């Protein structure tokens with residue numbers, strides 16, 4: 244098939260492109276090599292240079308879509324700004340790239356009947372859920388509201404039951420959970436997903452929104468200081484700089500290995516299912532941020548001190564773990580890489596790459612100067 248991947252020079256895009264080329268598909272990548280992600284390197288990895296067609300351009304540029312969409316049967320829409328914290332002050336940029344960019348895609352398709360696009364896959368995110376699913380001893384399954392700054396400032400980080408304010412316990416979040424994102428990034432992903440499913444229906448293009456959890460693995464950007472805690476912690480641990488953990492370190496994430504994400508995405512591209520739907524793509528494994536910091540620090544010889552800071556970022560959620568029942572049913576998806584195994588692969592790769600430190604401190608300073616980083620040392 245002819246497949247266009249927007250944001251195709253990024254972490255997920257390059258890994259997906261390799262798998263598709265390997266499977267015999269003809270792949271085009273559209274990317275502007277955003278310096279925040281790529282630094283000064285505006286080239287594709289060597290193995291992809293002759294294997295794919297590259298369209299250099301910005302999804303905010305209407306004219307780029309004409310060239311990119313021509314003759315495509317499938318579009319995988321990955322191009323995005325991806326920093327949760329950064330989205331809270333670079334609001335217009337996130338709106339333009341993540342929403343206006345996707346609007347231009349649908350403008351092009353709507354104005355060009357006979358375009359030949361048969362399927363669209365969009366990268367959605369677990370960020371659309373906000374705090375996600377919990378069980379309350381009194382009210383069963385509940386979906387807490389975003390946590391208030393006042394509670395977090397008082398050192399109380401766990402969401403409470405939205406009905407009775409009792410302490411509740413995080414459980415895997417299903418796709419039926421309400422969308423109540425805690426960050427503007429999450430809101431852009433929610434709207435991008437809904438646009439994809441809406442226009443998929445209107446234009447008769449089966450469309451799939453993949454709600455990726457925290458994707459990690461070799462090849463992820465070590466340069467982007469706004470996202471990816473594995474990259475951030477490994478940059479710090481390698482160079483012996485102290486690691487300050489937000490909140491109390493007990494916050495947790497569902498880290499999903501890149502190979503599993505690629506398999507789910509390929510399955511959604513080649514699926515015979517003509518319905519449109521959203522599905523979680525995760526590991527269903529819960530890992531605390533403290534465990535990540537300790538594992539990364541241990542790998543690099545425990546040169547860094549780990550501090551629990553009690554500081555918190557506006558926009559962050561407390562816990563995230565995906566319910567994968569729908570992904571299994573629709574995409575025959577089962578994650579195959581456990582966190583400890585994937586982490587080893589990631590760290591072995593990161594060790595061989597150039598660390599990047601300046602950006603992370605700058606990103607924290609930006610948050611602090613905008614009043615988006617709060618809290619006390621605990």
Ligand SMILES: NC(=O)c1ccc[n+]([C@@H]2O[C@H](COP(=O)([O-])OP(=O)(O)OC[C@H]3O[C@@H](n4cnc5c(N)ncnc54)[C@H](O)[C@@H]3O)[C@@H](O)[C@H]2O)c1
Pocket residue numbers: 249250251252253254255256273274275276277280281300301302303320321322323324325340344366367368369454455456457458459464
């Ligand atoms: N990595 C994760 O943990 C994760 C989790 C949930 C969702 N997602 C989503 O998956 C998608 C891909 O993520 P990734 O991890 O590969 O990110 P990435 O930052 O590695 O890749 C994004 C790519 O998009 C390109 N890009 C950015 N702005 C652009 C623009 N205006 N025009 C053209 N290209 C542009 C960048 O240059 C980059 O190559 C994103 O939509 C992201 O929101 C990722």
